[in-house]
Amino acid sequence: MRESDGSGDKMLSGGGPGAPAAFRSPLRPRDTADVADAVRDAAALGVPLRIRGAGHWLDAGRPVPASACVLDVSALRGITEYNPGDLTLTAGAGTTLAEIDEATRANGQWLPLDPAGATTATLGATLATASCGPLASALGLPRDLALGLEFVDGRGIVVRGGGRVVKNVAGFDLVRLTVGAWGTLGVITEATVRLRARPEAECTMALDAPRETGTLALLLRALREAPLTPIATELVDATFRAGNGDRGSDAVLVRLAGNAASVAAQRRHVESLGTARELPASAWDRLAAADPDGAFTVRISHRPSRVADLWHAIATATAEIEGAVRHASIERGVVRLIVPATAHEVVAPLVRCLASHASVLGERLPRAAWEALPAVTDRLSRGVRAAFDPHQILNPGLLAPMA
Amino acid sequence: MSHDALGAALAAIVGERQVLVRPSELLVYATDGLPGYRKQPGIAVFPRTRDELVQVVRLLAREGVPFVPRGAGTGLSGGALADGSVLLGLNRLTRVLSVDAENRLAVVEPGVVNVHLTRAVAPYGLHYAPDPSSQAACTIGGNVAENAGGPHCLKYGVTLNHVVALTVILPDGDIVTLGSADGERDGYDLVGCFVGSEGCFGVALDATVRLTRNPQAVRTLLADFTSMDAAARATSAIIAAGIVPAALEMMDQATIRAVEASIYAAGYPTDAAAVLLMELDGLEAGIDVDVEKLRTICLDGGARAVRIARDEGERTRLWQGRKKAFGAMGRISSHLVVQDAVIPRTRLPEVLRLIAQIGAAERLSVCNVFHAGDGNLHPNIPYNANDPDESARVHRAMRAIMRACVDAGGSVTGEHGIGLDKIDYMPRIFSPESLDAMCRLRAVFDPARRANPGKVVPVRSCREWTQAPATR
């Protein structure tokens, strides 16, 4: 199998000169039945498929076969059911997060998924990659928000898991199976998600964070134990702040929420913890846009109590890399490190070094760095892959090892 | 291996007294929390340690013997019933293995009783949030297997949302670790697959669960309505208004009267057609603003009165009535079917009306006590299972109720599971292809289908099962 050079998305168009005629240019199914036909044909001919939503983040730089034919699901678009009183919404996989945001905002609701990158990202991809941002620690990971899914497995069979109601334990859980599977078990065609009411009042505070690890650990602990109900608590470094015209030390951005009285009391509490000032809510949009074009990103995670140590270790390991940015969801114990494209040759050794401290998960890496991370090879994962994509045609090279 | 030889081999691992082989001794294990089914295990074995449990599962694997895990046996779908096979009792593995208070995590053995975990972590100001009404008896292992819910799951989420990692012994004896408490990993969400797998994917040896901080402030309210309809509409209005109470439970008149006639009398108004038991929790600051909002919605929606618990004693009493409602109902007849279904929350008024009509048509009294905020219904019917005519009417009514819930866009179970009881409904809500996909998922964990055989997905739905047995 020919492999792409890891430079990513531009390589991925048709199935290449060797592919059967029907697979030489991208496929654009209009509905689930089209997707099923396409996958069935591809399975019969052994043509690998690269599923594509908006295409912002296709292979994350992984070493994937360049011979794959693009299966573009962006036309499976639109909200098919939204009853505000139920706080649930059903939409085609190609529906963008922005569209969902717009439809739900009118009713004071939202789908609280705020992954890095543009809001033109699709719902299907967001669930397939289990993408989320600072809101996840309080409002739920994609696995917690997905209620039902329709997908087409690797043999072209249309499968539905879950349902449209907020509580459901009927049958084995095909929803959790597919969320975060990176499209290797099925092409998501439609999803039902849980919405939440937007907070009545909100206020984002930037609380200066100390440089010294022990003191930082104490502050993070105090924040986690404080009488606060934030919907996001994100530690950001001075480089990120400087890039946003906000000079100063590292800081914790706390997104306080509740009713007005509650937010006012929480604000006073944050102020009592150190030097704090209010930021406009757009600070969160800037954080979501912190990855410059072509940047490499890894998540380093451990128990929340270890965040200060990780924060320090990562700072030390990246001291020489100009423009590296760190931010951390302190409640989830996840530090996200963004390295500019220019530093690509140091990423692989860096990943190896970080992996000795904690769990490292690649978001977007140069190919050599992917090879530094362990592949998913356990027995159950292999079994699941074989059961749902026996011909290994769905997104080969992602997540699970290639045949 | 013969029955006697298997019994002896098991006794060699766990000791004679931990193995039951005589039908008379096994009688108590022929039922779980659901009346109407009797399936007697051939042998019951109760390992006392993890090591014994592992040895038992490996012996069963070597001998190719099917088995059924069982926690406390409080399940309400017949999930823990073993038909002639080996019943694997987990209720002696009751240790809380570790508590990491700072990171709000606990590692527990499967037989730890739900409320015991909350008690064990109370000194840290923490609790285990999923609180099934059976929490004084049911086990964490059983909760994981059923993906159990409870009143406070409205705000805090169900079991799935609180399990971080699991150690599982697969039916073939392999031990695997699913998920991780020490950072996120790439890969399939196998924890998510195992939670709710109803004992069909293997046996949980331990579970790492998330703990929740005790709220600073709690307010418990009881709103009293003169019609079910008004209570249902108020529920929909509260959800639509964007208020997320920690709990929002409804009880109808039949339930209220059963509770008030029992030792759990909570002071519910016996002339009310329905009450809503609501709880708000969070920070002290601002909580009374939300209390006022909730009160106003209820009063505007026709509530006669809204009572706010004045102290911890009153709060406990209001909750005790709710949590013991099934028990109280159980006293008014010889048997009680506890039903479980979910509907979209905006459909509550009409579906509750339909359920009342169905009950009336079959001359049965339906008692509703349920998680209204989630749209998770429990229409329960007290009856006499020994009266064939009444039993037939109960079954007809249950089928009609399930149909009404499915037609409203709902599900046939929100927390009690499919088990044996609901297996025939599965083809009503899932296509043959989706059922087959579930069989494929199960086969990854248990290709020989020895763990809790015959549950959850009808065997005829599994294509490989009928077409190509034992090819792997």
Ligand SMILES: Cc1cc2nc3c(=O)[nH]c(=O)nc-3n(C[C@H](O)[C@H](O)[C@H](O)COP(=O)(O)OP(=O)(O)OC[C@H]3O[C@@H](n4cnc5c(N)ncnc54)[C@H](O)[C@@H]3O)c2cc1C
């Ligand atoms: C540079 C960059 C880095 C990012 N890093 C992160 C990150 O680290 N963490 C994070 O949470 N978010 C991240 N995101 C956010 C990302 O935008 C969203 O997660 C989303 O996946 C992108 O949507 P898309 O429609 O563009 O996806 P695409 O790029 O089209 O697809 C993303 C992946 O999902 C698969 N996929 C797409 N649609 C489906 C479907 N319907 N069924 C099955 N599989 C499908 C694709 O095959 C591909 O592997 C990043 C975005 C960018 C631009």
Ligand SMILES: Cc1cc2nc3c(=O)[nH]c(=O)nc-3n(C[C@H](O)[C@H](O)[C@H](O)COP(=O)(O)OP(=O)(O)OC[C@H]3O[C@@H](n4cnc5c(N)ncnc54)[C@H](O)[C@@H]3O)c2cc1C
């Ligand atoms: C009065 C009453 C009130 C209830 N209220 C609620 C409620 O509010 N919410 C709710 O969700 N449920 C409720 N239930 C149902 C029941 O308590 C739950 O389903 C509970 O999770 C079952 O736990 P258990 O330990 O009794 O499990 P069991 O009944 O013994 O077993 C249930 C299932 O779990 C499997 N199992 C048990 N342990 C393990 C293990 N270690 N590994 C793998 N599989 C295992 C069994 O094989 C079986 O399929 C109630 C029941 C009663 C009687």
